Each structure stands twice: as structure tokens, then as C-alpha cells.
Amino acid sequence: MHFYTYDGSFEGLLTVVFEAYERKEWPDQIGKAGEAPAGIFATHHFIPTQEAKAKRVWQGLAKKLSQAALENVYKTYLWEQPGCEMLLFRFVRLVFASPQSGIEENFAEPVVQKIAAIGKQMFREKHRMEAFIRFQRTQDGLFVAPINPDFNVLPLIVGHFEKRYADQPWLIYDGRRAYGAYYDLEQVQLVSIEELPKSLKKGQLPTDLLTEVEPLYQQLWQVYFDHVNIPERKNRKLHLRHMPKRYWKYLTEKKPRVQAHQPIQNKQLPTGVYRLQP
Amino acid sequence: MQHTVIEKLSILADSAKYDVSCSSSGGKRKNEGKGLGNAEGMGICHSYTEDGRCVSLLKILLTNFCIYDCAYCVSRKSNDVKRVAFTVQEVVDLTINFYRRNYIEGLFLSSGIFKDADYTMERLVRVARKLRQEHKFNGYIHLKTIPGASEELIREAGLYADRLSVNIELPTEASLQTLAPEKNFTEVLTPMSHIKDQLVLVKEEKKLFKSTPAFAPAGQSTQLIVGASPENDRQILTLASGLYQNYELKRVYYSGYVPVTADSRLPLISTPPIIRENRLYQADWLLRLYGFGVNELVDEQNPQLDLQIDPKLAWALRNRQVFPLEINTADYEMIVRVPGIGLKSAKKIVAARRFAPLTWEHLRQIGVVLKRAKYFITAGGRSLERREWDEEVIRRRILFGEKGDRNGLWGSQLDLFSQAG
Numbered sequence: 001m002h003f004y005t006y007d008g009s010f011e012g013l014l015t016v017v018f019e020a021y022e023r024k025e026w027p028d029q030i031g032k033a034g035e036a037p038a039g040i041f042a043t044h045h046f047i048p049t050q051e052a053k054a055k056r057v058w059q060g061l062a063k064k065l066s067q068a069a070l071e072n073v074y075k076t077y078l079w080e081q082p083g084c085e086m087l088l089f090r091f092v093r094l095v096f097a098s099p100q101s102g103i104e105e106n107f108a109e110p111v112v113q114k115i116a117a118i119g120k121q122m123f124r125e126k127h128r129m130e131a132f133i134r135f136q137r138t139q140d141g142l143f144v145a146p147i148n149p150d151f152n153v154l155p156l157i158v159g160h161f162e163k164r165y166a167d168q169p170w171l172i173y174d175g176r177r178a179y180g181a182y183y184d185l186e187q188v189q190l191v192s193i194e195e196l197p198k199s200l201k202k203g204q205l206p207t208d209l210l211t212e213v214e215p216l217y218q219q220l221w222q223v224y225f226d227h228v229n230i231p232e233r234k235n236r237k238l239h240l241r242h243m244p245k246r247y248w249k250y251l252t253e254k255k256p257r258v259q260a261h262q263p264i265q266n267k268q269l270p271t272g273v274y275r276l277q278p
Numbered sequence: 279m280q281h282t283v284i285e286k287l288s289i290l291a292d293s294a295k296y297d298v299s300c301s302s303s304g305g306k307r308k309n310e311g312k313g314l315g316n317a318e319g320m321g322i323c324h325s326y327t328e329d330g331r332c333v334s335l336l337k338i339l340l341t342n343f344c345i346y347d348c349a350y351c352v353s354r355k356s357n358d359v360k361r362v363a364f365t366v367q368e369v370v371d372l373t374i375n376f377y378r379r380n381y382i383e384g385l386f387l388s389s390g391i392f393k394d395a396d397y398t399m400e401r402l403v404r405v406a407r408k409l410r411q412e413h414k415f416n417g418y419i420h421l422k423t424i425p426g427a428s429e430e431l432i433r434e435a436g437l438y439a440d441r442l443s444v445n446i447e448l449p450t451e452a453s454l455q456t457l458a459p460e461k462n463f464t465e466v467l468t469p470m471s472h473i474k475d476q477l478v479l480v481k482e483e484k485k486l487f488k489s490t491p492a493f494a495p496a497g498q499s500t501q502l503i504v505g506a507s508p509e510n511d512r513q514i515l516t517l518a519s520g521l522y523q524n525y526e527l528k529r530v531y532y533s534g535y536v537p538v539t540a541d542s543r544l545p546l547i548s549t550p551p552i553i554r555e556n557r558l559y560q561a562d563w564l565l566r567l568y569g570f571g572v573n574e575l576v577d578e579q580n581p582q583l584d585l586q587i588d589p590k591l592a593w594a595l596r597n598r599q600v601f602p603l604e605i606n607t608a609d610y611e612m613i614v615r616v617p618g619i620g621l622k623s624a625k626k627i628v629a630a631r632r633f634a635p636l637t638w639e640h641l642r643q644i645g646v647v648l649k650r651a652k653y654f655i656t657a658g659g660r661s662l663e664r665r666e667w668d669e670e671v672i673r674r675r676i677l678f679g680e681k682g683d684r685n686g687l688w689g690s691q692l693d694l695f696s697q698a699g
């Protein structure tokens with residue numbers, strides 16, 4: 001039994017793949033340094049990251065896979081669920097063992113199907129972050145958004161926000177994974193804040209940090225949200241399916257109202273003709 | 279001052295919400311040179327209302343003052359409501375500030391008609407121009423085209439907007455005359471064909487000169503109100519299909535009628551026709567993406583879509599002679615017609631069967647909804663069902679499950695459905 005460990009980086013994981021091929025000792029388990037193997041009889045190999053080896057594996061994959069399938073390999077790493085490393089390894093073996101390209105479309109193969117499913121899951125979470133991130137503007141002009149995604153999608157969304165907000169400095173911070181992406185109008189850097197203010201974890205920046213008009217725009221957004229709703233069509237199940245509750249604490253429109261919602265009386269209906277849906 | 283913006287936003291968002299389009303996809307505006315915003319391809323729903331609709335754009339009216347008196351509209355002239363109007367600058371500020379905070383993909387600006395069509399249209403265009411030119415805004419802009427506005431203004435609107443739309447609202451001239459006597463079909467279709475002509479022209483010129491400025495790159499759309507007038511689904515879908523073919527429309531939206539005013543010309547209903555609206559959308563997708571023709575979905579004998587089951591299943595049940603399909607050999611065009619198999623699953627099936635013959639287990643993994651599909655396909659010559667069921671049985675089993683005799687339940691649920699209609 002072979003138990004490989006790596007430093008937790010994507011390059012480290014690819015280096016493990018390289019070494020396993022080099023040694024012809026196929027892993028039964030792959031874990032991050034410090035993790036214990038499942039059985040006491042396992043031979044333990046710690047593999048230090050080597051960029052050159054990682055690159056060769058990556059380029060080898062790039063030759064045989066479509067861009068989307070190649071990205072799915074990276075997404076499987078960012079998925080972070082138990083067993084993701086072995087899944088990635090089994091997929092890579094399948095790719096290298098297959099004589100023709102296009103193996104990523106063999107959906108009858110369980111590993112292929114699983115990797116595709118992970119790719120879909122990651123895409124959905126990435127897309128949710130692109131939708132649900134809410135920036136709050138501080139006094140020094142920085143737009144700050146705390147996040148807490150189900151999977152480690154921050155590396156996947158940076159490009160989107162860099163293109164979109166090229167003319168404003170921003171910080172997107174993943175509270176759970178304790179790192180963020182900071183854009184300073186020139187480039188994006190990964191940053192880590194030693195002691196994260198509690199308010200950031202809760203999704204709301206303290207008022208004294210915010211620029212003067214910030215509360216007004218947050219209120220305007222809430223007012224807008226309340227008024228686009230059509231009460232006659234209320235469908236809470238659908239609402240929750242699209243916007244699961246775990247995202248709410250970061251969503252401006254789901255925070256407590258400064259002023260209670262005041263419906264507009266613009267309908268002239270005789271009473272009793274029209275009733276709300278049960 | 280602040281109070282007024284909040285109040286204006288309340289009123290003008292509330293009056294714009296019955297326009298159902300909120301799409302933000304199909305834009306081709308790249309952020310070049312560090313401006314604000316980027317609208318490439320895919321749309322994003324930034325939030326969802328409590329009725330489950332996507333909120334992608336800041337959808338507002340510039341004003342709810344209106345010279346028209348259309349029976350179905352909250353902003354109708356005779357409705358006794360508070361009237362307000364945004365200034366151009368207010369709309370620009372709201373859009374930019376909402377966009378910077380990642381609340382929205384962009385702006386959907388419509389308006390009541392004050393003074394006349396050109397006067398109104400000119401103001402809508404001014405907002406868009408200011409966003410694009412002064413603020414280097416590359417987010418999504420959808421402008422409503424006011425029927426009767428000059429060709430010149432429409433052309434300018436298309437330079438700044440990603441999408442233009444003209445709402446037909448009522449599916450026949452007769453209904454339009456009853457409920458919106460100041461409007462007529464010609465007035466609505468004229469700007470639509472102007473837009474179409476421009477779209478075609480720019481597409482041609484683009485082939486010759488790459489520098490030709492874009493014109494409404496996300497195309498044009500329209501909306502039909504469903505349930506305010508007596509048209510059946512066949513009339514509605516025939517109109518939609520004609521619009522797709524003759525006016526290069528990207529989308530036709532269907533808005534289930536929500537009563538907003540008491541008017542003897544309008545039907546009295548207890549709930550908006552949400553299920554019917556949903557069935558029309560499903561049929562619309564089948565027309566645009568699945569290769570179905572209107573006559574396959576509705577015809578003289580069945581002018582209404584079935585409210586209980588989706589139109590694809592309804593078609594399959596009426597056309598049992600086509601099935602079962604062998605999944606390992608059938609053409610893609612036929613596979614997409616199987617209930618329970620969507621476009622993505624169909625593509626996966628066609629890709630995966632190159633490697634090995636597919637079994638039922640493979641189909642399940644691929645994401646085929648076997649509960650529906652199993653009555654219409656075989657995998658490797660094998661069927662999951664040991665006997666042939668007739669149409670009524672399949673319908674019942676798909677709707678209410680396969681266990682036991684549920685005739686009692688069947689009856690009561692049917693009743694619910696008929697109420698929902």
C-alpha cells in the first residue's frame with residue numbers, strides 16, 4: 001500500500017502524479033502533509049513540490065484533453081472534498097492510458113462522469129459567487145466583499161472581477177479559508193489578514209469604515225428588491241432553491257431593513273375579486 | 279432629496295416589474311482600457327425575488343406619467359396613482375453605483391409615454407449615451423423602444439444598447455383594440471422591423487468592415503401578456519414562431535396576467551396563470567432549440583397546451599408510433615425529442631456511445647430522467663418496462679407514481695390542475 005503526501009498545493013499534487021509514474025508505485029491514498037494514512041501497513045512517501053515535474057504532467061494532460069476537461073482537473077483539486085486527490089489521480093491515469101483523445105467524453109466511465117459532475121458543481125459555485133458577491137465601499141475607496149463559498153472557488157472568479165471592475169480597487173475575502181484576492185488597479189494579489197475583524201465574518205462592515213453614501217445605496221438596493229417582487233406570484237420554494245439560506249448573510253437585500261417595506265398602492269381592484277395565492 | 283430618490287425608485291421599480299424580461303446574456307461588450315464593466319456572453323442573475331424570478335438588471339421606468347390608457351397597465355392614464363419621474367442623472371447614478379457593488383448586470387430602462395413617442399425615446403437614449411460615453415460603462419443596457427419613435431432615434435439607441443425591445447403585449451389586433459385602443463399592431467411592428475433591418479444591415483457590413491459599430495448585439499425581444507385576452511395557446515405560439523422567423527427576435531417573453539385595475543373589459547381571475555405561462559415557455563424552448571414546429575405542439579384539435587404535463591411529453595404521448603428509440607443508434611435530432619432527455623444529456627449520449635454501447639445504468643449516470651424517458655427508449659435493445667402501457671397509464675404513472683391504484687387521488691389532483699388553469 002502506498003500513501004503519498006504533498007504540501008497541499010496544486011503543483012504539489014501534480015508532482016505526486018509524476019513521482020507515482022516515475023516509481024511505478026501507484027498510490028492507494030493521497031493526502032496533505034500531516035494527514036495520517038488509513039492503514040498502518042502503508043508505505044509513506046512525502047513528495048516535495050517540483051515545478052518542472054508538475055508542469056510536465058500538466059502539459060501532458062493539455063495535449064490529450066479539451067480546455068474544459070483540463071480545467072475540470074484543476075477544479076477537482078479546488079473541490080477539496082475527501083478523496084479528491086485519488087479521484088484526480090484515477091482520472092489522470094485513465095487519460096494517459098487512453099490511446100485516443102476525447103476520453104473525457106466517455107461518460108459511461110464512472111471516473112469521467114464524476115469529474116464532469118465535480119466540474120459542474122464547481123461551475124455552479126463559481127457562478128453563484130459571481131452573482132452573490134456584494135461589495136461595500138470603504139472610506140478610502142476600497143470595495144470589500146466577504147465570502148464563504150462551499151468550495152474553494154476564489155481562484156476561479158478572480159479573472160471575472162478583474163475584467164469587470166478594472167477601474168476600482170477591490171478585495172474579495174474568503175473568511176473560512178482565510179485568504180483573499182486584492183486588486184490595486186494594477187494587478188491582483190493573494191492576501192491573508194492575520195486578525196480578521198468579526199464584522200467581516202458576519203458579512204457586514206462596521207459603519208465607521210464605510211464611505212458616507214454606502215448605507216444609502218444599500219438601502220436603495222433593498223428598496224428595489226422589495227419593489228420588484230410580485231406578491232401575487234409568491235413562490236418561496238423556488239426562491240430558496242435559487243438563493244439558499246447559507247448565502248443570505250452576505251446579501252445586502254437579505255439584511256434587516258432600515259425602514260419597513262411600504263407597498264405601493266397602485267392597484268385599483270374591487271375588494272374580494274382578487275386574492276393572494278394561498 | 280434622498281427621500282425622493284427612494285420614493286421614485288419604489289414607484290418606478292414597482293411599475294416596471296410586470297415586464298418579465300430580465301435577460302443579460304448575449305452582450306459582446308468587452309472592457310478595454312480599464313473602464314467599468316464587462317458584458318461578455320453569459321448572463322448573471324444577481325438575486326431572486328420572493329416569487330423566484332431572476333433579478334439581473336435594474337429594471338425601472340424613467341417615468342410613470344403616461345398619455346395612454348391601456349386597460350392592463352398600472353400606469354394607465356386613468357389610474358389614480360402618484361406620478362414621478364427620474365432625471366437622467368439619477369438613473370445614471372443608480373446604475374453605476376448598483377453595478378459597482380455587484381448588485382446588477384446593468385440597466386433595463388422603460389418608460390411611460392409623456393408628451394409623445396420621440397420625446398420619451400430621446401430621454402431613454404440620453405441615459406444610455408451618458409452611461410456609455412461619459413462613464414465608459416460596459417455593463418448591459420436594455421432599452422425599451424417606444425412605438426412610434428423615429429427611425430433615427432432607434433438607430434442611435436441600438437448603438438448604445440445591448441438589447442432593444444418593443445412589447446406587443448396582446449396577441450391579436452382585436453384584443454389590442456379592445457384593451458389598448460390607442461395602440462395598433464402596425465405601430466408596434468414598425469419599430470420592430472426597423473430594428474430587424476438594422477441588425478441585418480450591421481451583420482452584413484461587419485463582414486466587410488470589422489470596424490462597423492455594433493447594433494444591439496444581444497438582439498431584440500418582445501413580450502406577450504397571457505390571460506388578459508381570449509387568445510388560445512395556438513394563436514400565441516403561432517405569433518411567437520412568426521416573430522422568430524420574420525423579425526429575427528431573440529426571445530419572446532410571456533407574462534401571466536396579474537390584475538392591476540378593475541375594468542369590465544378584463545377577465546376576473548383569482549390567481550395569475552402561472553402554470554400556463556410556464557407551459558408556454560417550455561413550448562417556446564422546444565420551438566427555438568429542439569426543432570419542434572408549432573403544429574406539432576398545438577393544432578386545431580388541441581389548441582391549448584396541456585397544463586398537467588409538459589409539451590414535449592404531451593407530444594410524445596400523441597406520437598407513440600415514433601417510439602421506442604434505440605438510444606445507441608437514434609439520431610441526435612430524435613433523442614432531444616425524448617421526454618426526460620434535455621439538450622445536454624442528448625449531447626452526452628451521442629458523445630459517450632462512441633466509446634461503448636450505453637446501458638440503462640449509463641443513462642442514469644449521464645442524468646437522463648428515467649422516470650419519464652423509460653417509456654420511450656430502449657438501451658441495447660432492452661426496455662425497462664416489461665409491457666406496453668397506453669397513453670393514459672403512462673401519463674398517470676409519470677404524474678402520480680407507479681405504485682398501486684390511485685384513481686381516487688388522480689381525480690382530486692386533476693381537479694386541482696383545472697383550478698390552476
